[in-house]
Amino acid sequence: MFLDILFLGSALLTVVSAILVLTTRNIMHSCIFLLGSLIGIAGLYATLGADFVAVTQVMVYVGGIVILMLFAVMLTGGKDFVSKAQSLLGLMPTMGNAWSYGVGGLVAVVFLLTNVQLLSRLGAMAQKKNDGSFESTVNKIGHLLVKDHVLAFELSSVLLLGALVGAAIIARPRKQ
Amino acid sequence: MITLASYLVISMILFLVGIMVMLSRKNIVAILLGIELILNAAALNFVAYSKFVTNNLDGHIFSLFIIVIAAAEAAVGLAIVIRFFQLKETIHIDEATQLRN
Numbered sequence: 001m002f003l004d005i006l007f008l009g010s011a012l013l014t015v016v017s018a019i020l021v022l023t024t025r026n027i028m029h030s031c032i033f034l035l036g037s038l039i040g041i042a043g044l045y046a047t048l049g050a051d052f053v054a055v056t057q058v059m060v061y062v063g064g065i066v067i068l069m070l071f072a073v074m075l076t077g078g079k080d081f082v083s084k085a086q087s088l089l090g091l092m093p094t095m096g097n098a099w100s101y102g103v104g105g106l107v108a109v110v111f112l113l114t115n116v117q118l119l120s121r122l123g124a125m126a127q128k129k130n131d132g133s134f135e136s137t138v139n140k141i142g143h144l145l146v147k148d149h150v151l152a153f154e155l156s157s158v159l160l161l162g163a164l165v166g167a168a169i170i171a172r173p174r175k176q
Numbered sequence: 177m178i179t180l181a182s183y184l185v186i187s188m189i190l191f192l193v194g195i196m197v198m199l200s201r202k203n204i205v206a207i208l209l210g211i212e213l214i215l216n217a218a219a220l221n222f223v224a225y226s227k228f229v230t231n232n233l234d235g236h237i238f239s240l241f242i243i244v245i246a247a248a249e250a251a252v253g254l255a256i257v258i259r260f261f262q263l264k265e266t267i268h269i270d271e272a273t274q275l276r277n
Contacts, residue, residue: 004178007182050227050239076205076258141240170255
């Protein structure tokens with residue numbers, strides 16, 4: 001019962017916030033709605049029993065990436081702060097007209113039907129039910145990270161170091 | 177009743193909204209927001225399949241690496257955006273037509 005309520009609340013928060021990211025014109029408001037969507041996804045992780053992933057999601061995304069995005073928006077605000085692109089049905093800023101979006105929607109429907117056809121047999125694999133009995137995954141994830149996935153773990157540390165140095169070099173002030 | 181399909185539907189909606197954000201915005205930071213939504217949709221799929229289909233935690237590991245890579249991508253991408261703004265005084269995507277100068 002509690003699981004159902006948590007799932008419904010998180011799903012609603014995720015989907016509504018994601019759609020608001022799409023439809024709002026102010027880029028700052030988009031960032032704030034992305035925050036709501038990411039918190040909703042952390043709640044969905046919690047309903048799946050993925051406690052470590054949920055906490056990492058909140059710490060890295062909500063505490064790090066969205067703050068970085070807000071800093072970038074505020075540092076580069078200026079005249080692109082509010083989108084002045086043409087709108088589709090007055091709902092959202094767009095780059096095309098109704099014709100191009102119609103073709104895009106047709107392609108999306110074909111793509112979706114093909115994928116449903118291809119992936120429908122995967123549904124038979126999902127025999128397990130979410131019975132609400134959870135156990136902590138932190139211990140197992142720690143063992144997996146230093147045993148089975150140690151190469152990816154070390155590579156990700158090198159990637160983070162490279163991203164850190166690269167970001168500092170790219171954004172450094174230059175003499176004109 | 178919470179099944180695998182409910183998570184897949186949420187993930188699909190997130191993915192489609194991310195694609196729409198990437199296609200419809202001309203602000204570079206907004207395009208990065210769309211990329212974050214798409215990465216989250218993929219990570220949610222991994223954890224959902226790890227819960228309902230397989231019996232191990234490999235999906236959780238994949239999601240953690242997706243989060244790590246998204247953090248690195250956001251750091252480098254926003255550094256590029258700020259540098260681009262210093263050069264061009266705008267972050268309109270149509271102004272990004274040169275690789276140097």
